[in-house]
Amino acid sequence: MSQYFKNIWSAISTVSIGMKVTFKHLFVPAVTIQYPDVKLELPERERNRLYMNMDDCIGCDQCARACPVNCIEIETVKSLPDEDLGKTSNGKRKALWVTKFNIDIAKCCYCQLCVFPCPTECIYMTDVYEFSEFKRDNLIYDYATLSPEERVQKKVNYEKFEAEKAAQKAAAAAAAAAKKAEEDKAKAENKEVKPENKEIKPETKATDTESKETKTDDKTTSSGNNETKPENKEDKTE
């Protein structure tokens, strides 16, 4: 019987305590803000929309590799040795035409993994969060600064340059082969005098020098990208 009245008493007392709490909250000022009119100011490390400052980009593809969802697509074309692409803000020489650089912000997961490995700190996240679109492919941001014809044109003249170089190399190789042929003939006459192996050694050395030679001129052209091979973990502390 006493449990009966205890129940009633605890019901009434706890209900009234609860109502006292909510009544008190009638006079507490509201914590909510009216969004479109009043906007919350965001901290400066806010991570919302990706921004790409194109004239600093050297096309090193570090950010595209670091992105877990592959939402950054970059295509670069090597610049011709004579063309000068200018310097990035922190003094690195640019050597690659970035013909395509688009970020699919719809796929981006805002994890900021692309911002850290960038050597020239040209990709970072701004605090803009109102960028919704009606069509989904408007969300693919194209940052490349070259106009479409320039992109095609860059590609074309790079192929042309490539073809020239290949032809040049072929000619040089042919000349070298011809020269080597005479050498063999000359060596053939006085072969009995010298033992077998010494001949082979200079042979191989010759080919080495030759291949090194071709490698060197590749290097000159692509010096842009491996010289600036970024030390990949350069952290940007705030």
Added chain:
Amino acid sequence: MAADIENKTTTNEKLKTEEMILNMGPQHPSTHGVLRLELQLEGELIVNVKPHIGYLHRCFEKHAEAMTYPQVIPYTDRMDYLASMYNEFGYAVAVEKLLDIKVPERVEYIRVIMGELQRIASHLVALGTYGADIGAVTPFLFCFRDREKILSLFEMTCGARLLYNYIWVGGVSHDLHHDFLRLTKDFVDYFRPKIKELNDLLSFNKIFIERTANVGILPLDTAINYGITGPMLRASGMKWDLRKDDPYSIYDKFDFDIPVGDGRMGTVGDSWDRYFVRVLEMEQSLRIIEQAIAQIPEGDVTSAIPKRIKPVVGQVYSRVEGPRGELGYFIISNGTVNPFRVKVRAPSFVNLAVINELCKGHLVADVITVLGSIDIVLGDVDR
């Protein structure tokens, strides 16, 4: 006279009542996500509960095999999206054990502070939605108002509010904001009386007690056999918390005690105990945060982050005490940059399996009460 009484009973047998299958389907206001519970009902009494999961399966384990070690971290965030800081913490501890690297002292303190703040935020969601499931909407709003303060603390340090990618393997992505410690201190002082207010409003409310005491009682031996961990296991009376029983990071530096369910409002291990253990745990987390703020040393946080993570061929199973239970990472590495296999022991996946045992013989309304007290997150269940 006896005859018609007699045949009345026979008509009763003929009056065969078959069970009603009620689908508490993937879209239901109180299944905490896309979970389908197939209830076999006898009138309103429950005969059998068959959970169907997999609606939110995004194959985290297949993704992890294609990513490099640092790239997996944004994916761990999306598993238990209400406690993503702790998922990262668990993953980072596992990979650091595999690489066997030592993390600077300051990073350990930052991780503990962030982890405990995330535990409070996750418990606030659990308690708030639990109140809303039982019918009291106001505590839900109060809990989310306090959780906003924690989210803005996270937003200040790493820029994101829900999925952070903040704790990296070997360190953290940003150092603490200069007035982060002060604001956390203010939050701790602000939040303590709010717990008391929540207790007045909901925990000791007679109707709430009536609805949750002696509902879904989980005896201790079935709990261990079902592999239940976290607040559910502690509510069933076992003092088992990985922060003390299998210490990782620097939890042994702080003194805090582990609340255990004692059947104050009904029997040990009922829904009320599971609810109240979470409330007490929030207070303990506040104590940890206070001590951590007091003792945090200076130092660089990104010094131990390895440039390229290529662990030696091997495997590790490491576990941490997430807000919902034991969060285990079993990582097998084959010496390359990508993990060979990452298996996650998700606490909600294991805790949900016991719902059939708990709900037998209760009413439809109790399924919601028991499901709310188990506190599952479907991202964690389906991975």
Added chain:
Amino acid sequence: MKTTEEIFNLLKEKFGDSIIELKTDIPIEQFIVVNPLEIDKICNFLISDNDLAFDSLMNLSGVDDANGEKKTDESGNTQTTGGTLSVFYHLESTSLRHKLVLKASTSIENPEVSSVAEIWRVADWHEREAYDLLGIKFLNHPDLRRILMPYDWEAGHPLRKDYKNPEYYQGMKVPY
């Protein structure tokens, strides 16, 4: 509190050949390789023996070892044959505070492991997940069906290394 070696020796003389070997060279964790069809007897012993008392199964994970030989036939695509699927059991005793890792590996053609769902109820869903994602059949499992993937997913088991996403699933395009 027993180390893995002591447990290994204990099991070795109790079960003889069904305990295959103790692997200690792989870093971080040593584990005992066990015959997959005997696993339930071994686990019964592990849980019932009072100085082992492994009353809680922490984690049960299926792994595709991807150790089949690769043959690239004329059209260039590689065919892997052979290879094993293995199941790792992470056991723990809450009272005696010691841990144990078991490994049971079966061939990929007909992967069969006897189920421990009767011993630890937690294994029920983990085994269903291993079946669903890797195709390991657990013998006398109470209710072995897919748990995470849609029930009628015919395109095989996703976590296998040679898994290809199907083009269509019930008329819906799968790769987006």
Added chain:
Amino acid sequence: MIYDFFYNLTGSQILAYVIGSLLPLFIFILPFALVAVLLERKVSAHMQDRLGPMRVGFHGILQTVADILKLIQKEDIVASPNDKPLFNLAPVLVFAGSYTAFAAIPFTSAFIGSNIDLGIIFIIAITGLVVAGILMAGWASNNKYTLLGAMRSAAQIISYEIPTILVVLTLIMITGTASLNKLSEMQSGHFWNWMILGGPGLSLTKFLFIPFMIIGFVIIYISTLAEVNRTPFDIPEAESELVSGYHTEYSGMKFAMFFLAEYANMFAVSAIVVALFFGGYQSPVGYLGNTFHLPWLIPIEQFFWFTFKGVFFVVVQMWLRWTLPRLRVDQLMAVCWKYLIPIAFVNLLIVGLITVL
């Protein structure tokens, strides 16, 4: 009084009756329902530290008007397997059930819908009609959840009418009349003549009644709360379990009918409690009309006091809704049969003994 006025105007009895009882419907209840919806959203908002509707009109004043316009132009979905006639009849029944209750409630001394002697008994009988409407809605929507919701609400409303009737019996025993109009006139004068404080006159029994009148008030308030399906008894439309119970399948104007019927019911119920215990339209502190000898001012003041008390109790209902969790179905029945009915009986017996003294 209003009846005679219309009788002279129209000359026919039936017409006068019809207009007389319909008047409260259009002039008072519809605007009240609009205000009550907004009031609920604002009260609940401020209790939860938020602002509630702020966009439509100044501080959200026109929010409910916007809602009604939206509901009117919303498509009225009737699913194919639904039992069409029942499906369409249900909201009408619920709407009619809760609005006819207003006919017998005395708004002012000058105006009462229909001054029948069995006023309070009529009201309780009519609210029974709502149960039929809810059952129809639950069954016709051909959805397991609504069926469960309808079953629960039928059990709830029927079983909570018993404590209401018991408390009404105690009052009829004391005052000897069942007509709300006479009851309100008896409680004239200042607030110490109200029934909650033992009714008119200064006899010993008046003071003996006070505790039992308070118990009676609490019981009738709780049971009418259950009849209107308000928290902590809002199980038929328990959002968390039954996805809003019997009116899940309704949309557009039909849903608006259910919605307004609920708010009208809230006012009807609190009006009954006010008429029974808190002196109906009598003012607690005497009338300005008397002091300034302006007889026409009194009915207006009475109307003001009546709505003030009614709205006060509606706000208390809202206050309860945003504080308390929801009871389970069997606990709901336990509260009614194990707590409210026995106490109401004992209350009835003791009051009976006192009146005999």
